[in-house]
Amino acid sequence: MPSTQRSFASDNYAPAHPAVLAALTAANVGHAGSYGADPWTERLQESVRHHFGEAATAYPVFNGTGANVVALTSMLPRWGAVVTSEHAHVHQDENGAPERVGGIKLLTVPAPDGKLTPGAIDRFVGDLGDQHRAQPLVVSITQATELGTVYSPDEIRAISDHAHAAGLRVHLDGARLANAAAALGVSLRETTTDVGVDVVSFGGTKNGLLFGEAVVVLDPDAAQGVDFVRKMTMQLASKMRFVSAQLTALLEDDLWRTSAAHANAMATRLRAALSPATTTGEVPDGGTPAAPSGLTFSQPTQANAVFAVLPRAVAEALRADFAFYDWAAAAPDPVTGDERVEVRWMCSWDTTPEDVDAFAAAVRTARFD
Known part of the structure; x- marks a missing residue:
């Protein structure tokens, strides 16, 4: 049985959107060609x-890790490497799949806010042509980032221009691309194709799909043999219509934007409910007085994630009623010496205002002393 505990752990925890399930049901009629030869x-x-x-x-493809592996493998020769953030999902959370399955060397650079900069690419560009070094031939960025931050279109354009000038291609891990585009108020094209991205891993599972993502090749010259790579990495669905129907439901009628914008709004509501009152004595977004001073925010809330630091004991107590993940250990409280932890609170397409308000109330009333 599913848990009745409300989750702020991941947008992966959410159920499939009813419109996606309806699309699956509509596709489940009669016979259709296999391996993508279907309407x-x-x-x-x-x-x-x-x-x-x-x-x-x-x-x-079936999942996000598969999308990243297929995309990057098709973009690189055997001697190629990927420049990416130290926080990148391909580096931290895919169990070495790019290395083990794709044989890809990952070259990581510091990114305190989760975002690469054009200058960070230069750390490895000098290795081009050196036979002793893996060749940095692709830059991979994540939008929205693993720390919940969002690249502006201008920031992505600067990275793309810098990478292309050095002979590198640009991959975008878009597991939460919908959340980023909704937050920016732009189209999917305006934060990918129009700003020089070559290949996208387009996410669906975190935005209401039952399963399924897609590698979207924007520049045909940037990826070679995607069909073959998808098959050999076990990401080719025989009954592909059931993946495609879900993705189509997400893209048509802008369901991707509606669902992502709602998740973003719920994260904004949570942040506001736990933020200090304004100088006029009002509390942002209709919230109530702020949580005790033992809670701080570690990243800006720009999409559907809230990153906060609080005493570990408080985090454990809250977890009795609400699921969420610890992100990283934090420095002890400078006054009390108590252990603290950085946590991530995620909102999803089905998070309700009541869910947020109940969680915020629990945080505010937790014992921080």
Whole structure:
């Protein structure tokens, strides 16, 4: 049985959106061609071209790790390497899949706010042509980042221009691309194709899909043999219509934006409910007085994640009623010496204002002393 405990652990915890389930039911009629030779996958291609540009092609896969492995493997020769953030999902949370499955060397750089800068690429560009070094041929960024921050289109354009000038391609891990685009108020194309991204791993599972993501190739010259890589990495679905139907449901009628914008709004509500009152004595977004001073925020809330630091004992007490993850150990309280932890609170398409308010109330009434 599913847990009745309300989760702020991950948008992966949320159920599938009813519109996605309806699309699956509609696709579950009669026989259809396998391995993508079906009307649903053809319709998906039309939707992808509408959202990403006429040159875009989608390759549906089972999951986000698979999307990243397929994308990066198709973008690189055997001697190629990827420049990415120290926080990148491909580096921290995929159990070495890019290295083990794709044979890809990852070259990580510090990114305190989760975002790469053009200058960070230069750390490895000098290795180009050196036979003793893995060749940095792709830059991979995450939008929204693993720390909940969001690249502006101008920031991505600067990275793309810098990378392309050095002969590198640009991959975007878009597990939460919908949340970033909704937060920025831009189209999917405006934060990918129009700013020089070459290949996207487009996420669906964190935004209401039952399963499924897609590798979206924006520049056909940037990826080679995607069909073959997808098959050999075990990401080719025989009944692809059931992946494609879900992705199409997400893209059509802008369900991707509606769901992501709601998740973002719930994170903003949570942040406001736990933030200090304004100088006029009002509390942002209709919240109530702030949590005790033992709680601080460690990153800006720009999409659907809230990162906070609080006493470990408080985090453990809250977890009795609400699921969420510890992100990293934090420095002890400078006054009491108590152990503290950085936590991540995620909101999803089905998070309600009542969920947020109940959680915020629990945080505010927790014993911080």
